[in-house]
Amino acid sequence: MKNYKKFYRNFFFITFLTLIISSCAGKRIHPPILKDSLTESIDKAIARVKPALIRIRVVSTEYFDGREIRQESSGSGVIIRKDGYAVTNHHVAGKAIRIICTLSNKEEIEAKLIGTDPLTDIAVIKLDNDGNKNFPIAEFGDPSSIKVGDYVLAMGSPLALSQSVTLGIISNTEMVMPQLFWPFNKFTLDGEDIGTIIRWIGHDAAIYGGNSGGPLVNLKGEIIGINEIGLGLSGAIPGNIAKESAENLITKGAVERSWIGLEIQPLLKSSLIKKGVLVSGVIKGSPAEKAGFKAGDTILEIAGKEITITNTEELPLLNQLVVKLPLNEKSEFLILRDGEKKILTLETIRRENFQPQVFEFKEWGMTACNISLLMAKELKRKSEDGVLIKNIRPGGPCGEAKPSIRSKDIITAVGDKPVKNIDDLSKITQDIIKEQTKPVPILVSFERGENQYITVVNVGIKELDDPGLEAKKAWLPINFQVVTKDIAKAIGIEKLSGVRITQVYTYNSPEKLNLKRGDIITAVDGQPIKIDQPEDIETFRALIRQYKIGSKIKLTILSDKEQKEIEVELPASPKSEREMKKYRDENFNLIARDITFFDQMEKDGESVPSEEKGVIITSVEPGGWAALGHLAVDDMLISVNNKAVSNIDILEKTMKEIAEQKSKYVVLQILRGIHHHFIELEPDWEKK
């Protein structure tokens, strides 16, 4: 009995102990976790906006050296309407000829430019929407509610990365270009000073190249700005201005603004006048001049609204008011002049963009544009008639004329026909070059400053046909090195002089050339080769070149330590790259040539196997379809849409077929070094 009690007592004690130990080993004890409300807000804001973010890849046109140049660039944007309208910057997509957008789900969609406004640096694009797709959107918030210290997220595709987010706070709600940087304190785009009507939202969320056009977002997930610049602090265009510009661009294709021709500045500190804004100047011929404004006037009210401007931060707000005055209608201005108040009535006119579209005139070797009203005022011209030269090609017709036509000259007449605008010049040019096979000399009148000049320009395109022929020389199909004194000593023949064969080319008839690597040529036609410096390598080459093609020469060689004499017939040197047949494809902006003898030798020292035949790419013009697909110079093109292209003739035929069929996809198989790749091109046959 006693033993049983002891047993049960021990049993229960051990069991209890085991339970205690196992329960402690099986569980961890956690302290309570606090919720991070900021993190949660950030996550929600990102979740709300990120689906609407787009990475924008653009091919745009620039005008340089008298030519239209294509450039690739990348930026950001945000979709604001379900049918695919998206906002970005003018400097991202305003001159785009091709736009490819990548959504946050990695889907790629083409887009087109709907409209652009350089003065606010806002552009609107529309994603291609075949099947009435509903795109995810982000919405504008109320920027008047923002304040310094608010958290913001800069969202976009910096450095062309996929959609990214950075966090910061609002640092400044009235950021203008600093006076300290005068005279470089203007941010100008296509002649427009952005800072005249924009006060940026300054913030410290990091933005980089590629962030442009992306949204600045509050913690509610609303767009409060469009990121644009970095000045140490990052700067975003306020959301209300961006939204207004975008809506105008969508509904009307442009932003309509009024122009009055007044120049204003804050009141002077020395002035006794404490209210209003100072008129510093009046542009000649402007509505303000017609209304009777004079420099020195103080404007007290505009359309019944009191105005007081004492610092530069307030100027953009006043300019915003002025550009929104009713267009082509009268507005009243209460002014103070010489102590007396007066009312001036002014009728606004439409404000055009400063910089009209630029066009390339290949037949003239220049790029040009119309003259806008604002441009005419800057040029001190009464009329907008004429065509302004933007830049010229140095060797082109305008550049070669005597006297030459230069950048900023204005063409006013061609022959006896006046040139008022680009359309006139285009029509005249077509008439000149019609059915002409060579350039036509034409008398041209142009203005330079206050002077009127005339010159003769040979209008028309003349392609220089460079046959690229190289002089034919005799050639020994080997490569070699000089046997220096050190080498001679090392191989045990101190007085040895000549060249050592490093490579034997299997050219034409390989069996006739009884030479191999390692052989040393010591004499040619009995004449010893007396060279021992590496620089003397040219001496041997020059010696061979002095023979006629087809000559038979006797080489004295040391082969496996045995002296021999070998007769060799010297063929002509193989064709160089320059001499090979070429093909230029204007649709894909590439040039290719046939393979040279040495191209094949480069691959692996022996003839290239037949399946590796192809053509060599010699030029891939920036911005063209081939460049967008990352085809590179020196790639060997092996096939196009599965058709082998072993020579230029086959390539030309294949590319013409593709152009006729207007193939949606063109797949190139290339060899780059030792690596094979497939490159898929998606040409837009409507745009070249």
Added chain:
Amino acid sequence: MFNLKKSIFLLALLFSLFLSSKNHADDISSAGTALKTKFESCVVTVNLVIKQKITVQGREMNKNETKSEVSGTVIDPSGLLVVSLTSTDPASLINKLQGRQSNDNQFKYENEITDIKIKLGDGQEIAGKIALRDEDLDLAFIQPIEKSVSFSYVDIKQSIQPQLLDQCFSLTRLGKIGNWNVAVIPDRIEAIIEKPRMVYLSNSNRLGSPIFSVDGKFIGLIVLRALQSETQSNPLMWLTGDIGFMPVIIPASDISETAKQVLEKKEEK
């Protein structure tokens, strides 16, 4: 004591020395003037428009165009003229000096000529094209496209092989700054270099200029000899003397031999 005879003798000696040097100077002057009269219209200006192309790791950058003015020598009545190849293709010199191989695809610098105008002594301009290049001799042969103009030319068959320190003249067409006048520069053959091939050296360095002997025989043309560098260029090369190029005179016989390839092709047509 004053010695009259000695004084007269010394004076006579001095006077004869003066006369002989004046005569010598007159000889050079006459020879140079005669050469200028005979050959100045054979030395022309060639205006080129050169497109520069840079490719970095297979990616082509936007091209630039520049204008260039080089000197050329007409060697055939058809107007075939010869210039230094380097003056039409500066990229090839830069690539050589920087040790860049032709198959280097890390960085490629290439030139392409997009326009050629041959400017004659009377100011007339005629369009031209490249007929042949000889990289080995640094020669480029340019043909006029228009056939209607007649050309004065240097008969390269009337040539001579000079000796060391022989007197010679170069005729150089000055550029815009010199109003395209012809300068006649007296010179001497300062060196005869035999390897890798025969070239001469003088003080004249304007590429494309012809060199004549005193009696008007054609010696050769000034071109640029450049060595392919084994390594990257030495940025101090101007100080250390490690300069890999030098103007030299290519003999008339070499020019004639290569020119045959153009002239014979012309005859076949």
